[in-house]
Amino acid sequence: DQQVKQNSPSLSVQEGRISILNCDYTNSMFDYFLWYKKYPAEGPTFLISISSIKDKNEDGRFTVFLNKSAKHLSLHIVPSQPGDSAVYFCAASGAGGTSYGKLTFGQGTILTVHP
Amino acid sequence: NAGVTQTPKFQVLKTGQSMTLQCAQDMNHNSMYWYRQDPGMGLRLIYYSASEGTTDKGEVPNGYNVSRLNKREFSLRLESAAPSQTSVYFCASSHGEKLFFGSGTQLSVL
Numbered sequence: 001d002q003q004v005k006q007n008s009p010s011l012s013v014q015e016g017r018i019s020i021l022n023c024d025y026t027n028s029m030f031d032y033f034l035w036y037k038k039y040p041a042e043g044p045t046f047l048i049s050i051s052s053i054k055d056k057n058e059d060g061r062f063t064v065f066l067n068k069s070a071k072h073l074s075l076h077i078v079p080s081q082p083g084d085s086a087v088y089f090c091a092a093s094g095a096g097g098t099s100y101g102k103l104t105f106g107q108g109t110i111l112t113v114h115p
Numbered sequence: 116n117a118g119v120t121q122t123p124k125f126q127v128l129k130t131g132q133s134m135t136l137q138c139a140q141d142m143n144h145n146s147m148y149w150y151r152q153d154p155g156m157g158l159r160l161i162y163y164s165a166s167e168g169t170t171d172k173g174e175v176p177n178g179y180n181v182s183r184l185n186k187r188e189f190s191l192r193l194e195s196a197a198p199s200q201t202s203v204y205f206c207a208s209s210h211g212e213k214l215f216f217g218s219g220t221q222l223s224v225l
Contacts, residue, residue: 004157032212043119043205043216044158089157093212101146101209102173105157 003027004092006106013113019077021109023090026071030092034103035064035075038087047088048075080113087111117141121206121217128196128224136191136220138206146209147189148173149181151202152219158205164189196224 005024013019021035031052036044050057050064050073057064063076077084090106119140128134140147145166150158150173160173164183178200180192189208193200201224207214 006157034212036214041218043207043218044214045216046213049212091158101148101207101214102160102163103158103214104174105150105159107155107157 004106010110019080021075036089119217140208144208148207
């Protein structure tokens with residue numbers, strides 16, 4: 001039972017345009033959400049996160065939106081750059097204490113940004 | 116500052132062999148984790164250690180054991196490897212909400 005789903009295995013975008021990566025979850029106990037970025041032969045690296053008490057969090061070119069009623073979150077990258085080409089994982093946890101690192105990951109979306 | 120270091124990077128085992136994956140972090144983090152990544156399934160938590168001296172099962176613990184040797188080191192042991200354990204294994208540590216991952220161990224069990 002996949003509790004966190006990324007239904008788009010891949011996304012292709014032109015440099016300078018917006019990239020929108022989507023993620024859906026089913027467990028209403030999740031209240032902390034994160035996006036990780038992964039390059040080949042490397043471990044995932046933290047990108048941005050959002051708590052369930054917020055609906056938006058921004059960090060430079062990256063913005064995460066959370067719609068709790070729809071159990072949906074999205075990552076917007078504006079403008080997209082070729083160096084953003086990577087696999088993006090959505091992840092969720094019950095926040096606090098030892099729950100922080102016990103993440104449930106989506107399957108990942110391969111983003112390709114074309115020059 | 117190396118962050119999270121995993122050894123080995125690659126390993127090929129025969130069914131039934133045993134091995135230990137090593138992980139060390141130099142960030143003085145309390146919590147450490149082992150995840151595996153399989154195609155089309157994202158990363159799944161095998162075991163975690165909230166603090167030195169404690170370990171607990173994650174989502175997919177069967178066939179694995181762990182040891183939190185000290186605050187820095189957290190090892191994962193396969194006692195009798197099976198082809199279903201062919202995967203990429205990631206160790207991570209955290210302080211707060213961010214996980215810091217190692218570069219992974221690619222394990223093939225034939």
